[in-house]
Amino acid sequence: MRKLLARPLAHLPSNYRILFRQFLLRVVDFDALSIQADVVGYIGQFAGVLMMFSMIHVFFILIVFGMAPWYVEHYLIATMMLAAGLIAVVTWDAIFPDLRDAMVLSPLPIAAHTILLAKVTSSGAMIGLAVLTLNFASSLMLSTFAGAMHGSQWGFLQALAAYWFTMAAASGFLYCSILTVQGFAALLLPHRIFLRLSAILQLAAFGIFLGVYFLQPSIETPAGMAAHHNQWLLACSPDFWFFALFNQLNGTLPSTLTWLAWRAWIGLGFAVSGSAASLILCYLHTMKKIVEEPDLVPRTGSIHWAPRFGNALQTALTLFSVRSLWRSRQHRVAFAFFLAVVFAIALSWLRGQLSGATPRSMPEGFILSTFIMMSVAVFALRSVFSLPISLTANWVLRTAQLSSSEKYIAATRRMLLYFSVVPVWLVSAFLSLAFRPWHQVAAHLAVLALLGWILAEINLIGFYKVPFTCSYLPGKSNIQFVFWGFFIFIITVALPAAEFELRSLDDPFWYVCMMFVLSGAAIGLWAFNRRRASSAILYFEELPTELITTLKLISY
Amino acid sequence: MLELRNLSKRFAGIAAVDNVSFSVRPGEVTGYLGPNGSGKSTTMKMITGLIEMSEGEIFFQGKPIQHDLMAYKRRMGYVPEEPYLYNHLSGIEYLTMVAQLRNLPARQSSACIDGLLQLFSLHDDRHLSISGYSKGMRQKVLIIAALMHNPELILLDEPFSGLDVASALVLRSLIQELAARGKVVLFSSHELDTVERVCSHVVILHHGKLVADDSIASLRSLMELPNLEAIFSQLAVEQDTDSMARQIADLIHA
Numbered sequence: 001m002r003k004l005l006a007r008p009l010a011h012l013p014s015n016y017r018i019l020f021r022q023f024l025l026r027v028v029d030f031d032a033l034s035i036q037a038d039v040v041g042y043i044g045q046f047a048g049v050l051m052m053f054s055m056i057h058v059f060f061i062l063i064v065f066g067m068a069p070w071y072v073e074h075y076l077i078a079t080m081m082l083a084a085g086l087i088a089v090v091t092w093d094a095i096f097p098d099l100r101d102a103m104v105l106s107p108l109p110i111a112a113h114t115i116l117l118a119k120v121t122s123s124g125a126m127i128g129l130a131v132l133t134l135n136f137a138s139s140l141m142l143s144t145f146a147g148a149m150h151g152s153q154w155g156f157l158q159a160l161a162a163y164w165f166t167m168a169a170a171s172g173f174l175y176c177s178i179l180t181v182q183g184f185a186a187l188l189l190p191h192r193i194f195l196r197l198s199a200i201l202q203l204a205a206f207g208i209f210l211g212v213y214f215l216q217p218s219i220e221t222p223a224g225m226a227a228h229h230n231q232w233l234l235a236c237s238p239d240f241w242f243f244a245l246f247n248q249l250n251g252t253l254p255s256t257l258t259w260l261a262w263r264a265w266i267g268l269g270f271a272v273s274g275s276a277a278s279l280i281l282c283y284l285h286t287m288k289k290i291v292e293e294p295d296l297v298p299r300t301g302s303i304h305w306a307p308r309f310g311n312a313l314q315t316a317l318t319l320f321s322v323r324s325l326w327r328s329r330q331h332r333v334a335f336a337f338f339l340a341v342v343f344a345i346a347l348s349w350l351r352g353q354l355s356g357a358t359p360r361s362m363p364e365g366f367i368l369s370t371f372i373m374m375s376v377a378v379f380a381l382r383s384v385f386s387l388p389i390s391l392t393a394n395w396v397l398r399t400a401q402l403s404s405s406e407k408y409i410a411a412t413r414r415m416l417l418y419f420s421v422v423p424v425w426l427v428s429a430f431l432s433l434a435f436r437p438w439h440q441v442a443a444h445l446a447v448l449a450l451l452g453w454i455l456a457e458i459n460l461i462g463f464y465k466v467p468f469t470c471s472y473l474p475g476k477s478n479i480q481f482v483f484w485g486f487f488i489f490i491i492t493v494a495l496p497a498a499e500f501e502l503r504s505l506d507d508p509f510w511y512v513c514m515m516f517v518l519s520g521a522a523i524g525l526w527a528f529n530r531r532r533a534s535s536a537i538l539y540f541e542e543l544p545t546e547l548i549t550t551l552k553l554i555s556y
Numbered sequence: 557m558l559e560l561r562n563l564s565k566r567f568a569g570i571a572a573v574d575n576v577s578f579s580v581r582p583g584e585v586t587g588y589l590g591p592n593g594s595g596k597s598t599t600m601k602m603i604t605g606l607i608e609m610s611e612g613e614i615f616f617q618g619k620p621i622q623h624d625l626m627a628y629k630r631r632m633g634y635v636p637e638e639p640y641l642y643n644h645l646s647g648i649e650y651l652t653m654v655a656q657l658r659n660l661p662a663r664q665s666s667a668c669i670d671g672l673l674q675l676f677s678l679h680d681d682r683h684l685s686i687s688g689y690s691k692g693m694r695q696k697v698l699i700i701a702a703l704m705h706n707p708e709l710i711l712l713d714e715p716f717s718g719l720d721v722a723s724a725l726v727l728r729s730l731i732q733e734l735a736a737r738g739k740v741v742l743f744s745s746h747e748l749d750t751v752e753r754v755c756s757h758v759v760i761l762h763h764g765k766l767v768a769d770d771s772i773a774s775l776r777s778l779m780e781l782p783n784l785e786a787i788f789s790q791l792a793v794e795q796d797t798d799s800m801a802r803q804i805a806d807l808i809h810a
Contacts, residue, residue: 306652316656319649320642327644327685392640396701399604399634400657402626 015110019118023094024125050133052484058137069145070222073246076138077170078213078239080131084171085209086340087130088178090333092202095119095179096186096282112283120279123175131171139163146250162249169268170242176271178205183278187285199329206336207343212237214347226256234260241267310414313403317411317466318418324389324468325419331384331468338380342373342424349431362435362505367444368498370428372490374452377420379486382459385412385467386542394469394540405464406533412467413460413529421452440505447501450518457525464536471541557581558603558709558740563612565598572598574764575612580742580757582708585735587755587772588744591792595764596744597637600713603742604634616709616740630658633707635715637744639694643687647678647697650686654701665704672700676723691718699727703734710734712743716750728754752784762792 057079061072097105097115105115143163147156181201186194216237219225225234234240244260247253253261309318325331349369388394401408428448432441504510558580565573573595580586590596601607603614605625614621621628641650648669655665673679676696686694695718702710712731716724731754735741745751751758752772760768768775768791772784781787 306649312656312659312662316653320645320653323645323649389644390640390642392638393642395604395606395636395640396642396654397657398606399629399632400654402630402658404626 016114016118020122023119023122047133054134054137058141074243077242080167081170081174081239082213084174088175089206095123116283135167159250162246166242166246173268173271176275180274180278183282186282210343215351313407314411321415321467328389335384341376345369345373346427359436362440364498364502367501370448371494374424377424378455381420387472389468391471405536405538409533416456443505450522453522457529460529464538559615561613564610566610571764576766578759578769580740582738582740584757585741585743585755587751587758590761594761631708633702634711635698635702637713641686646683648682658705668704695719709740748785760791767791
């Protein structure tokens with residue numbers, strides 16, 4: 001395969017090939033990596049997770065949804081658009097030149113269109129990889145069923161082609177729309193204001209994609225689509241446009257919905273031409289502007305006030321972490337990506353509660369959801385803590401380490417509690433307002449608080465580093481293993497635990513027993529971590545485990 | 557007093573610093589000189605505790621620094637060779653963080669930071685992100701961070717890098733003033749002219765080995781050379797600089 005690709009690639013200009021490779025791998029920040037990081041292996045693991053996700057997705061569609069064709073078609077397109085939207089949020093700004101590009105590439109004899117082409121194709125390759133891996137199983141499944149409607153031998157192939165074109169078009173539409181908005185904002189606004197606005201736009205896009213996906217009413221039948229009161233929703237929802245486009249290409253679109261498919265064509269045309277125009281103009285005009293106006297976002301206020309989070313050391317580390325998380329695009333996006341799961345669950349419950357009128361008893365599904373939200377939030381924050389912000393600046397933490405490692409680890413515990421356990425607990429408490437009786441709600445929230453504490457302590461085991469300071473070693477933790485481990489954990493532990501808790505909420509004896517065990521586990525883990533922390537040494541470089549262990553049997 | 561005894565550091569068996577011993581006395585500024593790659597910064601990093609030594613010992617006020625490293629760090633201020641800072645913080649946020657890490661009283665450190673920012677002409681830019689600071693502004697932040705806790709031992713690795721003329725003159729006087737107040741000052745630089753003006757004593761390193769450890773006046777009279785540049789050229793520069801410059805120009809021209 002590599003040989004097959006090597007010959008045509010060799011004909012491309014060498015500076016384009018070098019830039020393409022640089023921009024493609026920039027999805028991982030090399031400045032943050034350990035010296036022994038395996039980037040290619042890491043990306044491969046990630047692609048593997050997406051492919052497995054695609055297969056599970058299909059399995060659930062076949063078993064759970066029971067194949068209502070229109071519903072499944074719309075669901076797959078909407079889900080792909082959400083995935084493309086989230087990828088666009090993750091790779092925000094990646095296609096536009098930044099200060100580093102401007103400073104390094106501007107003095108070199110490389111044409112602006114070569115840089116632009118390398119950026120576009122590398123971003124396209126990332127999106128393309130995600131589209132391919134996420135859809136390879138669902139494309140076969142949907143084409144089999146959609147093709148069967150034709151009753152001809154070519155039906156499958158027509159449906160397959162329609163499916164892939166629609167998915168590529170839907171993803172492209174979303175990605176190009178975002179580029180258009182960003183591009184024109186970069187062109188029209190002063191660079192400093194654009195930088196400030198860009199961060200806000202990024203988070204807004206993230207919220208809009210998730211909110212629309214989970215709160216948008218579903219229309220599952222042809223009759224529902226034809227209903228007069230649904231026309232406004234159809235006209236405003238790009239996922240329905242591309243649903244119509246798929247059926248148009250597949251030859252299964254009712255003539256009354258042709259206008260929807262045309263919206264998809266027009267929208268795609270506008271998005272592609274808009275992004276192309278904004279990109280070309282940006283590369284012609286923005287490079288110079290970036291050099292003249294560096295990536296500096298001045299603060300508006302002149303008052304330097306910051307809240308205290310415990311003693312001086314805890315305050316210093318907490319403020320450092322909050323500022324790193326808020327001001328670093330990479331860290332913000334990584335955390336937001338994990339939090340998408342928490343928001344998705346919370347939004348889906350909120351949607352159910354907005355439609356439900358009267359208070360009801362707490363369902364098992366809610367208990368399970370809060371467990372999952374808590375687990376994801378704590379593990380997400382712990383994962384983001386592992387991404388460094390500036391390895392070269394760590395010397396100051398090392399030369400100013402005047403307290404024992406135990407105190408640093410205690411500060412990290414506080415951060416895990418403040419920024420993952422407490423917010424999820426508050427969201428769960430808010431969502432619990434719809435349930436009765438109150439004593440059950442309070443009892444569940446007590447269990448959830450203990451669970452959060454236990455998870456925070458589990459995540460602190462062996463975490464002897466200051467958040468955002470240790471070099472990152474991708475490939476050290478096998479993503480496949482973590483991903484499936486998490487699923488197995490949910491099925492084998494969280495599901496039975498939720499069922500058990502629901503029964504215990506009505507039985508004081510079992511509830512007291514459960515609280516006793518959970519409190520014991522939390523206190524035991526806390527004591528264990530404290531004991532180990534007393535002799536721990538903080539580390540700033542993540543290195544792989546040695547393959548050869550020296551037994552040191554010979555004394556020199 | 558800071559005392560290095562038979563200090564060595566090897567990377568993969570290659571000695572970056574080889575059996576180096578010298579003392580830095582309070583009340584005087586000791587210059588630490590050597591060509592690129594001679595082991596100056598490696599020595600500085602061993603003195604700060606950033607890297608471990610392969611052999612030897614470092615004593616401060618008569619005690620090995622490893623015995624109570626945290627107490628030693630409390631008394632030390634360090635300006636590193638490169639102005640690496642957390643770029644996502646503003647100048648004042650960075651300095652406040654360092655003060656908090658050093659557990660300095662909040663009110664006292666705040667007043668000290670404010671005063672130092674004004675004296676170093678950084679007060680107006682204190683709320684700007686460090687990513688927008690010039691090299692000289694970053695250097696000033698490093699100097700403030702190294703001095704604000706009133707350290708007994710001051711380690712300066714290329715402290716004049718990027719500073720404008722006025723700031724460099726202030727720093728030069730400041731180093732002498734601190735030494736006069738009894739601080740132990742070790743000062744590494746490539747600017748021989750400045751070293752000659754500021755330091756009373758110099759230590760010269762070449763290929764990781766000590767080649768000179770004496771007062772400048774004594775070296776001048778011993779070697780019968782007019783200035784520090786001539787002494788340094790004789791002890792630590794192997795190449796014929798004029799011939800090398802010609803070779804480079806020829807290579808570019810070809």
